[in-house]
Amino acid sequence: MxxxxxxxxxxxxxxxxxxxxxxxxxxxxxxxxxxxxxxxxxxxxxxxxxxxxxxxxxxxxxxxxxxxxxxxxxxxxxxxxxxxxxxxxxxxxxxxxxxxxxxxxxxxxxxxxxxxxxxxxxxxxxxxxxxxxxxxxxxxxxxxxxxxxxxxxxxxxxxxxxxxxxxxxxxxxxxxxxxxxxxxxxxxxxxxxxxxxxWRKSPGELALMARSSALAEAGLLRAMRQSGAPGVGEHHLAAGFERDCRWGGAARMAYPPVVASGADACTIHYSRNDKALAPGSALLFDGGCELHGYCSDVTRTWPVGGRFSPAQRDVYQVVHGVQQQLLEWCRPGATLRQLHEQSVRLLAEGVSDLGLLPGRSAGVIAQGAIRAFYPHSVGHWLGLDTHDVPGVAHDTPLQPGVTLTVEPGLYISDQERYGALAGIGVRIEDVVQINDSPGCSVLSRSVPTDADSIEEFIARGRGEGEPELP
Known part of the structure; x- marks a missing residue:
């Protein structure tokens, strides 16, 4: 040769x-x-x-x-x-x-x-x-x-x-x-x-990952503020998100955005994005863009009317608490498989506390019943592809420079037996960079995740005036 x-x-x-x-x-x-x-x-x-x-x-x-x-x-x-x-x-x-x-x-x-x-x-x-x-x-x-x-x-x-x-x-x-x-x-x-x-990203790659995440964040923040305007539908928010990302330099969406209001939030890859937003419903928005090859992938769930209902807040608090604990465990030496196992355990406890399934959380896990409410992995590698480097096993110990998503969720089907919780879907997803110290950085941190901060952000935005539709 x-x-x-x-x-x-x-x-x-x-x-x-x-x-x-x-x-x-x-x-x-x-x-x-x-x-x-x-x-x-x-x-x-x-x-x-x-x-x-x-x-x-x-x-x-x-x-x-x-x-x-x-x-x-x-x-x-x-x-x-x-x-x-x-x-x-x-x-x-x-x-x-x-x-x-x-x-x-x-x-x-x-x-x-x-x-x-x-x-x-x-x-x-x-x-x-x-x-x-x-x-x-x-x-x-x-x-x-x-x-x-x-x-x-x-x-x-x-x-x-x-x-x-x-x-x-x-x-x-x-x-x-x-x-x-x-x-x-x-x-x-x-x-x-x-x-x-x-698998491990260079400083230049990490900078592009951060910029890609920042574009997705800007699009999500605008969508949060626009969602309560009269006549706004899922497609308006999807179009606005793409416009913001592409105006900032993104070549394309990283994947078809999920803009799912009401019970459609329980459809993991919902992409019709064709309904009007109903007051009182919650909205799950999963979006990301591709900037110079590098993908972002961020999900937030918020109340269309600006205030969570008691049932929506209960489910949301469970998912938010789980995600915060998982972020603390994102450090070198941990594995994505371990993070997923922890997410299953914690969400099973939350499902039991919400009264969705009888019995202790260990029984919920052992019987596989948690999959009815949490059917996906806690995350995936992220980089030049949205589901990046699938050739790297999930039991590979995390190292500095690795980027991944952390995205626990709960999806409660629209059945009468679940009462006020029926049809509520919540997912919170962030882009995470593994460091030497501290354990990780959240590249999509500027979009609020705790319930009170979300409500305050939406209220502050509404006070600045409603957006005009074209």
């Missing part, structure tokens, strides 16, 4: 005619040397070196960009890059494949062939010159050369780390493992290695 890479280094200048390197970068947002705001090209090289150090010598990793998906005909969906590819290269555009070798982490890039007609419609693409001069590849090839050159490179590798089922470029999908030149038995899963490398 090293001989191949050396030859490619010498051939770079004649592979593809140059396109301005800046066409592949959001130059207005970047300082010199950056590939993403606050993240230097040298950090991307260090990421590749970290991945390479996890691979045995003589092996390589094959990492494709996500293929373009189409709504219909030639109309594409907004493009979103594969998280592993973005993390390792910094390239946000489609039509590229990276080959990273063990040892130093040298990268060879296959990029889109120059095509003036296509660029007239879709804009300039990352050129071979940009691949080497900006993104740090030791060599670059046009994609049309991939079927000929890639087997030559992979054939000498003792192991090839490649997730063949991923949505790769059509050029790569068209080749079988044998046609790629991979030795029999040499194919390995990339996901575990890549996710282990991505």
């Amino acid at each position: 090293s001989a191949v890479v050396g030859g490619l280094r010498r051939a770079v200048s004649r592979v593809v005619p140059s396109v301005q390197a800046s066409s592949a970068l959001p130059t207005l947002l970047l300082a010199p040397g950056e590939l993403a705001p606050g993240i230097q090209a040298s950090e991307f090289a260090a990421r590749r070196a970290s991945l390479a150090a996890r691979m045995p010598l003589g092996s390589c990793a094959l990492v494709p960009a996500t293929a373009v998906a189409y709504m219909t005909g030639v109309i594409p969906y907004p493009y979103r890059q594969d998280a592993d590819f973005l993390y390792l290269t910094g390239i946000t555009q489609p039509g590229a494949v990276a080959l990273i070798t063990a040892g130093q982490g040298d990268m060879v890039l296959f990029v889109t062939d120059p095509d003036e007609t296509r660029e007239r419609w879709d804009g300039a693409r990352c050129s071979a010159a940009a691949a080497t001069d900006v993104f740090g590849a030791v060599a670059a090839y046009p994609m049309s050369e991939l079927p000929r050159q890639l087997p030559r490179m992979l054939g000498s590798s003792s192991a090839v780390y490649y997730d063949a089922g991923r949505h790769a470029s059509s050029e790569l999908r068209a080749l079988s493992t044998a046609e790629l030149g991979v030795r029999e038995g040499a194919l390995r899963a990339l996901r575990t290695l890549a996710h282990a490398a991505r």
Whole structure:
């Protein structure tokens, strides 16, 4: 492999005619040397070196960009890059494949062939010159050369780390493992290695995570104040949240926002967002955005009318108390699995105290009855994907630089036997960064979580005047 890479280094200048390197970068947002705001090209090289150090010598990793998906005909969906590819290269555009070798982490890039007609419609693409001069590849090839050159490179590798089922470029999908030149038995899963490398965030990544969370916070604060205005519906709040996030620089929502009033708050991934807000109901709002690749994910529950009913407050206080205890346990050495087990125990006690189930909390847990009220995990890793790095097990001890969500909830179905508690759904979710000391920082702390502060915030906002609908 090293001989191949050396030859490619010498051939770079004649592979593809140059396109301005800046066409592949959001130059207005970047300082010199950056590939993403606050993240230097040298950090991307260090990421590749970290991945390479996890691979045995003589092996390589094959990492494709996500293929373009189409709504219909030639109309594409907004493009979103594969998280592993973005993390390792910094390239946000489609039509590229990276080959990273063990040892130093040298990268060879296959990029889109120059095509003036296509660029007239879709804009300039990352050129071979940009691949080497900006993104740090030791060599670059046009994609049309991939079927000929890639087997030559992979054939000498003792192991090839490649997730063949991923949505790769059509050029790569068209080749079988044998046609790629991979030795029999040499194919390995990339996901575990890549996710282990991505799990702990750098200072630059944490800064982007904090900025992404701040945009979500601003959108939620506005939604809290707008929710009681006459004629406001779930869709108004969803639209306002997206507007605030995108105005602040977010490329997209991290996921379809959940704006669920009344009993629909008990539907975990409710996304119709099409009802008028009824006075006296509670509203569960779960929203997040994606800023320069990094996702936020924040949930709050509040009373539409500005005051919790006694039943709403009772359920809310249980969930809030549980979340506060869980945040105290977020520290290095703890595990996400332990946090979940604690959340189950504490919420089971709360369910028993509310009179929803007879018996002691241990019995509620043992019988599995708590799942009727709390069917999801207490949280998940967060980063370049909303449900980030699933290849990292939940029993992995937390380390400084890890980011996750902490989101206990209770969902009481709309059944008469639950009386005044029927149809109440409460979830409180924050973005948490694990530190050396103190144990954690809450990146979404500016949106109030305790019941009294929520009511005070809404009342203060209402006093400043109701928002006008367009």
